[in-house]
Amino acid sequence: MRIGFDEEQRLMIQAVREFAQGEIAPRAQEMDTHAMIPPEILDGMQQLGLFGVQIAPEYDGLGIDTPTYTAIIEELSRACAGVAILLSVHCSVAAYPLQTYGSEAQRRRFLPRLAAGAIGAFSLSEPNAGSDAASLKTSARREGDTYLLNGTKVFVTNGSLADLFLVMARTDPEAQPAHRGISAFLVERGTPGLEMGRQEEKMGLRASDTMEVFFSDCRVPAANRLGEEGQGFKIALRSLDNGRIGVGAQAIGIAQAALDEALRYARERQQFGRPLVHFQAIQWKLAEMATQIEAARLLVRHAAWLKDQQRPFTGQAAMAKLFASEMSTRVAHQALQIHGGYGYMKEYPVERYYRDARVTEIYEGTSEMQRLVIGRGLLG
Numbered sequence: 001m002r003i004g005f006d007e008e009q010r011l012m013i014q015a016v017r018e019f020a021q022g023e024i025a026p027r028a029q030e031m032d033t034h035a036m037i038p039p040e041i042l043d044g045m046q047q048l049g050l051f052g053v054q055i056a057p058e059y060d061g062l063g064i065d066t067p068t069y070t071a072i073i074e075e076l077s078r079a080c081a082g083v084a085i086l087l088s089v090h091c092s093v094a095a096y097p098l099q100t101y102g103s104e105a106q107r108r109r110f111l112p113r114l115a116a117g118a119i120g121a122f123s124l125s126e127p128n129a130g131s132d133a134a135s136l137k138t139s140a141r142r143e144g145d146t147y148l149l150n151g152t153k154v155f156v157t158n159g160s161l162a163d164l165f166l167v168m169a170r171t172d173p174e175a176q177p178a179h180r181g182i183s184a185f186l187v188e189r190g191t192p193g194l195e196m197g198r199q200e201e202k203m204g205l206r207a208s209d210t211m212e213v214f215f216s217d218c219r220v221p222a223a224n225r226l227g228e229e230g231q232g233f234k235i236a237l238r239s240l241d242n243g244r245i246g247v248g249a250q251a252i253g254i255a256q257a258a259l260d261e262a263l264r265y266a267r268e269r270q271q272f273g274r275p276l277v278h279f280q281a282i283q284w285k286l287a288e289m290a291t292q293i294e295a296a297r298l299l300v301r302h303a304a305w306l307k308d309q310q311r312p313f314t315g316q317a318a319m320a321k322l323f324a325s326e327m328s329t330r331v332a333h334q335a336l337q338i339h340g341g342y343g344y345m346k347e348y349p350v351e352r353y354y355r356d357a358r359v360t361e362i363y364e365g366t367s368e369m370q371r372l373v374i375g376r377g378l379l380g
């Protein structure tokens with residue numbers, strides 16, 4: 001595996017860093033308070049080509065490699081983890097499965113739109129199907145050259161903004177095992193019967209929108225089925241493998257921001273007549289945080305590299321996501337501790353990093369599910 005980036009990759013990452021620090025970071029607190037991402041930020045992302053960052057050039061994307069993509073997600077996340085997950089979901093679990101499993105006609109129809117800034121979403125979880133995703137109940141009944149979708153999806157990231165939803169629904173209720181009865185569909189915003197439910201009020205990651213989505217006799221053309229009937233669960237799991245690389249990168253960005261703030265604060269804050277950084281107890285905390293971040297970064301980049309080499313990456317993506325997310329929570333915890341009482345106040349950003357980090361241990365597969373995937377890999 002090559003570590004480091006060439007000139008072109010570095011320039012792209014630098015451009016995203018400048019945008020993230022110049023335009024996103026100053027508004028991160030406001031986005032957290034008001035639970036929204038201002039349209040100017042989405043416009044800026046569009047101008048940088050970020051919505052097409054991993055889409056192949058023949059479909060109007062930038063076709064950027066996955067390690068560089070992880071660095072981009074990290075830079076966005078350092079500024080605002082909610083903006084980072086908007087892009088990660090769009091790229092990893094919407095555009096990627098479309099590019100990987102879509103017919104040429106589907107790719108030509110949808111990918112240039114996604115590359116130009118139409119936003120993608122992924123709808124798998126249901127009120128009673130979370131970790132046990134194969135037990136989902138949303139149905140897709142074939143009627144002529146259409147399918148009729150009925151059911152409820154929850155925790156849909158980008159729900160209120162998305163133009164295209166990748167939806168997993170059951171086409172064969174009798175299939176054994178049950179996952180072989182699940183198929184994947186591309187559902188466009190505006191399709192009658194696709195309705196938005198409530199916007200979730202979250203502890204963290206508040207800039208990112210998380211919606212309930214209802215399908216009530218939602219008629220979708222058969223031409224919008226992604227892959228074969230019964231292939232939907234595999235498409236979902238493969239998309240999540242990819243998504244876990246993005247969430248790992250997001251977790252690293254949050255941790256890096258927490259470390260940056262802890263370092264800045266520890267240099268300024270004087271106690272017992274000296275800046276905090278002069279105390280070895282604080283230096284050790286900072287050293288531990290930096291080491292953990294670096295380890296997570298290498299795991300994420302390695303999983304990304306394996307994916308680009310067309311080699312199996314399920315286990316490595318699970319390891320990267322598991323380690324990076326738990327690391328991010330620990331690092332944000334220590335950054336808050338270094339801030340003492342001020343860390344608990346809204347005036348400083350560390351309390352936001354602490355809230356934002358926590359969900360990375362939960363979504364796109366909990367830490368327990370990552371351990372299960374890794375364990376199964378070990379057992380063959």
Ligand code: COS
Pocket residue numbers: 122123124125130131132133134155177179233234235237238240241314363364365366369372373
């Ligand atoms: N990529 C593609 N296919 C995969 C896969 C992967 N990473 N992992 C498993 N599969 C296939 C298997 O080969 C199997 O297919 P066949 O029966 O045709 O051989 C099928 O998927 C089912 O595999 P398995 O029996 O291992 O599935 P389980 O129901 O036991 O579930 C876990 C496996 C728990 C790992 C899976 O359900 C999971 O990842 N759950 C978490 C879901 C999640 O992340 N939810 C959050 C979503 S964010 S909206």
